[in-house]
Amino acid sequence: MRANTLYGAAVAVLTFFPAASFAQMNDSMSNMSGMDMSGMHDMAMPMPMPMTGILGAYPMSRDASGTSWQPEAAEHQGIHTTLGKWSLMGHAMLTGVYDSQSGPRGGTDWFASGMLMGAARREFGEGDTLNLRLMLSPDPFMGRAGYPLLLASGETANGTTPLIDRQHPHDLLMEMAASFSHALSRDDSAFLYVGYPGEPALGPPAFMHRASSMDDPAAPITHHWLDSTHIAFGVATAGFVHDDWKLEVSQFTGREPDQYRFDFDEARFDSTAARVTWNPSANWSLQASWGFLKSPEQLTPTINETRYTASAMYVLPLHGGASLATTLAWGHKQLSGGTGLDGVLLESEYKPDEAWTFFARGEVENNDELFVSGAIKTVGEISLGAIRDWKIAEHLSFGVGGLYSFDFVPSAAPTYGSDPHGTMLFVRVRAI
Numbered sequence: 513m514r515a516n517t518l519y520g521a522a523v524a525v526l527t528f529f530p531a532a533s534f535a536q537m538n539d540s541m542s543n544m545s546g547m548d549m550s551g552m553h554d555m556a557m558p559m560p561m562p563m564t565g566i567l568g569a570y571p572m573s574r575d576a577s578g579t580s581w582q583p584e585a586a587e588h589q590g591i592h593t594t595l596g597k598w599s600l601m602g603h604a605m606l607t608g609v610y611d612s613q614s615g616p617r618g619g620t621d622w623f624a625s626g627m628l629m630g631a632a633r634r635e636f637g638e639g640d641t642l643n644l645r646l647m648l649s650p651d652p653f654m655g656r657a658g659y660p661l662l663l664a665s666g667e668t669a670n671g672t673t674p675l676i677d678r679q680h681p682h683d684l685l686m687e688m689a690a691s692f693s694h695a696l697s698r699d700d701s702a703f704l705y706v707g708y709p710g711e712p713a714l715g716p717p718a719f720m721h722r723a724s725s726m727d728d729p730a731a732p733i734t735h736h737w738l739d740s741t742h743i744a745f746g747v748a749t750a751g752f753v754h755d756d757w758k759l760e761v762s763q764f765t766g767r768e769p770d771q772y773r774f775d776f777d778e779a780r781f782d783s784t785a786a787r788v789t790w791n792p793s794a795n796w797s798l799q800a801s802w803g804f805l806k807s808p809e810q811l812t813p814t815i816n817e818t819r820y821t822a823s824a825m826y827v828l829p830l831h832g833g834a835s836l837a838t839t840l841a842w843g844h845k846q847l848s849g850g851t852g853l854d855g856v857l858l859e860s861e862y863k864p865d866e867a868w869t870f871f872a873r874g875e876v877e878n879n880d881e882l883f884v885s886g887a888i889k890t891v892g893e894i895s896l897g898a899i900r901d902w903k904i905a906e907h908l909s910f911g912v913g914g915l916y917s918f919d920f921v922p923s924a925a926p927t928y929g930s931d932p933h934g935t936m937l938f939v940r941v942r943a944i
Contacts, residue, residue, distance in 0.1 A: 578711025615929030639695025651681035652773035710747035712762035737843030737855030746779030
């Protein structure tokens, strides 16, 4: 491992550990909601958090990344406290990964990834909610070229050549956003969300926040078909919630972040997205979205993109605390030059108990960046993995895991070798 990779990530954790995260309370704490807490508001102490969502009067567990929704049955936990009239939540995860991708286009590296999340929430009167959110990433410390990942594409490491067969790092600041919601009636609310950076109303929840993939250290190769806009430097979203429905429209910066991962990119607000989400039951969350992205890629500034996505997320709690979470998602990129590219993802996580998590992902995409000729090729990947966690303190756990991926490329692509595959071994520290 490069010596400064985990060291820098550890410094980031210690320096930037947030006061809060966006997560739900344990069900066991809901019994305290009727207690008289008068006289205790000025104390910073663990206590029940508001059980409604930040955008309306629905269960809090429905909230996911940005303004996206997930099934209410998804279980999110965090470190909770209050400070005066503010409710605070915190979450942190740091993963150290050994990564080996096969063949002439692969490579071997060590890197650290993860997230530090914090949220502060305050209620004003009846039905008005202000929520502030901050999320940081140790990704920049892995270097601008990110980590080896066969069949991945998107963004650049040096401003002159595209990143191919590598996953780009996220910026240090992944989200700095605020939302305000106002209740119009018992079942209706209107909200405004602004972020710099933030996540527009386009696609399913970002992959590191989905219940079906949050324990998988590898980014999906369909990331730029589905949820790559989750770090947009400049987002404004207005929305309306009616019971189990949410309609929202965003104006945001279409250009993806540049190769300088510690700075702020220009806020352009030159792109538009719209999304409709329906949660028909506690187990399901369905969304469809459209977006026009102005000049998303730095290296092809004259090419615009129209993106369509649709996804279905399913979460099923099982006996004894076990659970199953699955996401099926489709994305279509229509480039202004006339090229149309599709990507499909199916992923799942199964937790038989508090210690073990098993995860799997299958993807297929049409890609025009992997080969020098620019030809559109259909490629795919299947990955399987698991992680074993040990609880070492009330809010702290340590885990060891691994995954293996099988990559599928056209037979006319010898540069990938005869049996392209990838292996990741990793350790994780998580505070929730």
